[in-house]
Amino acid sequence: MKKFDLPQLEDFPIESFQQDLIGWFTEEMRDLPWRKDQDPYKVWVSEIMLQQTRVDTVIPYFNRFIEQFPTIEALATADEEKVLKAWEGLGYYSRVRNLQAAVQEVHETYGGVVPNTPEEISRLKGVGPYTTGAVLSIAYGVPEPAVDGNVMRVISRVLSIWDDIAKPSSRKIFEQAIRELISHKNPSYFNQALMELGALVCTPTSPSCLLCPVREHCHAFHEGVTSELPVKTKKKSTKRVRLASAILVDSSGKIVLHKRPSSGLLANLWEFPMAEVNAFSTPREDLVRFIQEHYSEQVELEKVQLDKIEHIFSHLVWEVDVFVGTISGSIKEPGARFVTADELEGDYALPVSHQKMWKSFKAERK
DNA sequence: AAATCGGGGAG
């Protein structure tokens, strides 16, 4: 059995690399709220929030979330709706549902202590290979790889690895590389330093190689191919979906909200009644038909459309024609309820697309 | 392996 799968590691000065990297991080690391201590719970929350999400976006969410749910116990026993509301606008909402479920398991099964082995922690909902390594190394000092997009970019350049990082199978190559490279003396700083380097210096386009602490160890830099790495195939374009939605008000001024299904896109979030638009009919026709079938026959939409919104997701685009109307009579749809404007804003988590509609409604109405 | 799942910022 060979010692290294990667021939680039044969003569690689591992200790020197570790020293340069960790030394740089010690001096240059950003002052971030989840770095104030190594509370495994807070490290965990931050890692979930940071999945596919930028540091600057996460900071205010993290501070509010920890203030509202300071401990495992607090989050485990919190009301689901309040937890979702705290996540409103952050996206990938299954993250927070999985997080609360996992925290409840830690609360009940592990006595409120986040487990410190790869086997146990990776069994928790929403904790995949990256988060497993991140929490173990940062909170517990366990030398496990934490391979995210930053790490794949940095290591692909340092070791001149030309595998397509968009392929799931490539992650294992980088994990193996990190297992060889990682500092056993300070796994936490080693992993964080790689990510920090990717975020601040070894950026996707025009990396600041002249400021890089590991430039001398970097194969791509010496070969002049930093702009060609990492190799990443691009994803195919998004599909478009035509929708129509209505802000419906009853005689007492309350507004109709509908709770989305517990799985799929924007699961468990609240929205204004919304219908898909058939290719051969108008938004207004399909919307009125939908509302009469699912809510009440007694609905009247205003003649002039309120707005038209385009909302872009990762894999699709919503084109929403927005209407305003009045509604009366009993409501058929069991997932619906009437709420005041204050309740809508304070108690119900809405996707950003529907927040845009609400904002438009309020602007029109004042 | 490919698709799904949000939203925003950078170039």
Added chain:
DNA sequence: CTCCCAGATTT
């Protein structure tokens, strides 16, 4: 406009 971000889960 395109890319991509401290990815995980489902199909």
